[in-house]
Amino acid sequence: MTGKSAVQSQGACVCGAVRFEIDVPAVWAWHDHGEASRRAQGCAYATYVGTWKSRFRWLQGEDELSRYEDEANRTTRSFCRRCGTPVAYEKARSPRFINIPRSLFPERTGREPRYHMNLAERADWTYWGEPLGPLKGYPGVMRERPRKTRLDPVRD
Ligand SMILES: [Zn+2]
Numbered sequence: 001m002t003g004k005s006a007v008q009s010q011g012a013c014v015c016g017a018v019r020f021e022i023d024v025p026a027v028w029a030w031h032d033h034g035e036a037s038r039r040a041q042g043c044a045y046a047t048y049v050g051t052w053k054s055r056f057r058w059l060q061g062e063d064e065l066s067r068y069e070d071e072a073n074r075t076t077r078s079f080c081r082r083c084g085t086p087v088a089y090e091k092a093r094s095p096r097f098i099n100i101p102r103s104l105f106p107e108r109t110g111r112e113p114r115y116h117m118n119l120a121e122r123a124d125w126t127y128w129g130e131p132l133g134p135l136k137g138y139p140g141v142m143r144e145r146p147r148k149t150r151l152d153p154v155r156d
Contacts, residue, residue: 005023005024005055007023007024007110008021008022008023008024009021009022009024009026009105009107009108009109009110010059010105010107011100011104011105011106012104013061013079013080013082013083013085013087013104014080014083014084014085015080015082015083015085017060017061017064017080017082017083018058018060018061018062018064018065018080018085018087019058019059019060019061020056020057020058020059020087020100021056021057021059022049022051022055022056022057022100022105022109023051023055023056024108024109024110025109025110025111026049026050026051026055026109026110026111027050027051027052027055027097027111028049028050028111028115029047029048029049029050029102029109029111029112029113029114029115030047030048030050030113030114030115030116030117031045031046031047031048031113031115031116031117032045032046032047032048032117032118033045033116033117033118033119033121033122033123033126034117034118034121035118035121036070036073036075037089037118038121038123040068040077040086040089041086041101044123044125044126044127045122045123045126046086046089046101047101047102047103047113048089048099048100048101048102048113049099049100049101049102049105049109049111049113050097050098050099050100051097051098051100052096052097052098053096053097053098054096056098056100061080064080064081064082065078065079065080065081065087065088066078066079066080066081074091074092074093075089075090075091075092076088076089076090076092077089077090078090085104086101087100087101087104088100089101127144130144130145131144131145132144132145133145
């Protein structure tokens with residue numbers, strides 16, 4: 001058992017039943033553009049903070065977790081069974097490591113997400129910083145301009 005570092009960052013699911021903390025800084029933070037994370041988290045891509053399990057602690061609600069083991073990809077995803085928030089993503093090939101969605105931490109984790117994984121699986125509808133303009137008649141709604149170089153004329 002190693003000692004805790006001096007600084008922790010705490011996170012929680014949407015309903016607050018599951019709470020946890022990591023020692024800061026996290027080991028790294030990354031964007032996962034892979035299909036599995038996109039589907040599991042219902043987003044264009046998922047952003048994770050990764051750390052050693054020895055630097056991660058459940059604070060509350062571990063018994064509220066449900067786990068899904070993806071045998072094909074050899075991964076396990078844990079989510080709050082009350083509110084459905086994805087909480088942890090673990091890989092069998094890295095058994096001492098845990099990945100937590102960055103969005104669950106309201107405070108800093110000591111790492112900026114500067115790494116992109118599985119870009120070959122990136123969804124072609126992912127917003128990628130294209131210029132936006134206001135949509136007339138809908139205050140607060142921004143719209144991407146049509147892509148002039150689009151090769152495929154089929155629209156979603
Ligand atoms: Zn919850």
